[in-house]
Amino acid sequence: MSGAEGARAASGNPRRSFFQRQLEALGARFSILDDGPLATDFGAAAAEREQARQLGLCDLSSLPRIGFKGANTAAWLAGRGVALPAESHRLARIEDGLLACRLSPGEALLLSQPWGSSRLIKDLERAWNIESAGLCFPVPRRDSHAWLALLGARVPTMLAKICGIDFRPHKFADLTLAQTQVARTSAIVARADVEGTGCWHLLFDSASAAYMWHVLIDAMSEFDGRPVGCAALAPPGSAQ
Amino acid sequence: MKIMPCPLNGPRNIQEFICRGEVRIPPAADASAEAWAEYLFYRENKAGIVREWWCHLPTTFWFIAERDTRTDEIIRTYTFDALDESGSGR
Structure with a gap:
C-alpha cells in the first residue's frame, strides 16, 4: 500500500499514528494491524533491513x-x-x-x-x-504514549547525544529498561534485541511526538540513520 | 552534571528530579490553630542537613533525600517506608 493509499486506509480507520504525517511525507507504505496503521516499509524493504542493522527509526505507535x-x-x-x-x-x-x-x-x-x-x-x-x-x-498507554523503536549498532552512540544513560550493550544489557529523560522529555527506554539486531523501544508522551521525531531525525543524521518500516524489524526465526 | 541517587532508578542527572520541600510531620487533627498555622505557613529554612521530598519525574517516584544546604551535598536517599514515627530515616 502506498503512502497515499495508506493515508486513505488510515482515514477510514479511527486510529492514526502520532507520526502519520511524517511517515506519509517519506512515502511510507502502510498495513493495518490491530486496527492501527503501521508503516511496513518505504519501498525498499531489503535496504531498510540493512539500514536497521546500522541505525534505523521505526514507528510502532499503532501497536496495542x-x-x-x-x-x-x-x-x-x-x-x-x-x-x-x-x-x-x-x-x-x-x-x-x-x-x-x-x-x-x-x-x-x-x-x-x-x-x-x-x-x-x-x-x-x-x-x-x-x-x-x-x-x-x-x-x-496506547493513546498517551508514542512508541518508536531505535534499531542498530549505532543507537547507543546516537542516544549519548540526547540522554544521560549509557546504552552501550555491555553497560545496558538485553531485556533491561530505564525510565529517564531523552531530549529533556520523560521516556521509557526498553532494550529487546531482535535476531541479533539491537532494538531500543522508546515510549514517551504522545504530545511530544512531533518534537521527538524532529530531534531523533536530527540526532541520527550524524550517523547516517533514517526511518525504516516495521518489516525491517525481523521477527524471531526469520534472520537473513 | 549533578547526580541524584534515586532509590528506585539509581544514579541519575539531577534534571530528572524536582524538589518539593521539607519533610514535615503534620500535627494531630485536634491540635491548636497555632500548631496548624506553623505547619501550613512556616518553613524552617535551615542551614545544615535537611530532609526533603524529591520526585523522579519520568517515574513520578517520590522519595526522601537528606541534603546539606550549606554545601548542596546529597547525604543519602530513601523511601517513605524507611521514615520512622519520629520522622527520622532508619
Whole structure:
C-alpha cells in the first residue's frame, strides 16, 4: 500500500499514528494491524533491513499496549499467566512475542510486536474489573504514549547525544529498561534485541511526538540513520 | 552534571528530579490553630542537613533525600517506608 493509499486506509480507520504525517511525507507504505496503521516499509524493504542493522527509526505507535499499576499488579497478572521479571527495570519475552516490562515493584507495561498477537492484551483488558483486581489498576498507554523503536549498532552512540544513560550493550544489557529523560522529555527506554539486531523501544508522551521525531531525525543524521518500516524489524526465526 | 541517587532508578542527572520541600510531620487533627498555622505557613529554612521530598519525574517516584544546604551535598536517599514515627530515616 502506498503512502497515499495508506493515508486513505488510515482515514477510514479511527486510529492514526502520532507520526502519520511524517511517515506519509517519506512515502511510507502502510498495513493495518490491530486496527492501527503501521508503516511496513518505504519501498525498499531489503535496504531498510540493512539500514536497521546500522541505525534505523521505526514507528510502532499503532501497536496495542497496556500498563497496570498498584501493589497487587504482579499477583493479578501472574493469576492470568503473565510472569513479570522478579526485578524492576527488566523485561521478559512472553507468549505471542509480547514484552512484559516491570517498571517498578508495582507497575507493569505490556508491549505487543508487529509479528505477534495482541490477544493477551485484549484478554487482560476484558478480564480487569475493580472488584477482583484489588490494588491493580489499568494504565492505558496506547493513546498517551508514542512508541518508536531505535534499531542498530549505532543507537547507543546516537542516544549519548540526547540522554544521560549509557546504552552501550555491555553497560545496558538485553531485556533491561530505564525510565529517564531523552531530549529533556520523560521516556521509557526498553532494550529487546531482535535476531541479533539491537532494538531500543522508546515510549514517551504522545504530545511530544512531533518534537521527538524532529530531534531523533536530527540526532541520527550524524550517523547516517533514517526511518525504516516495521518489516525491517525481523521477527524471531526469520534472520537473513 | 549533578547526580541524584534515586532509590528506585539509581544514579541519575539531577534534571530528572524536582524538589518539593521539607519533610514535615503534620500535627494531630485536634491540635491548636497555632500548631496548624506553623505547619501550613512556616518553613524552617535551615542551614545544615535537611530532609526533603524529591520526585523522579519520568517515574513520578517520590522519595526522601537528606541534603546539606550549606554545601548542596546529597547525604543519602530513601523511601517513605524507611521514615520512622519520629520522622527520622532508619
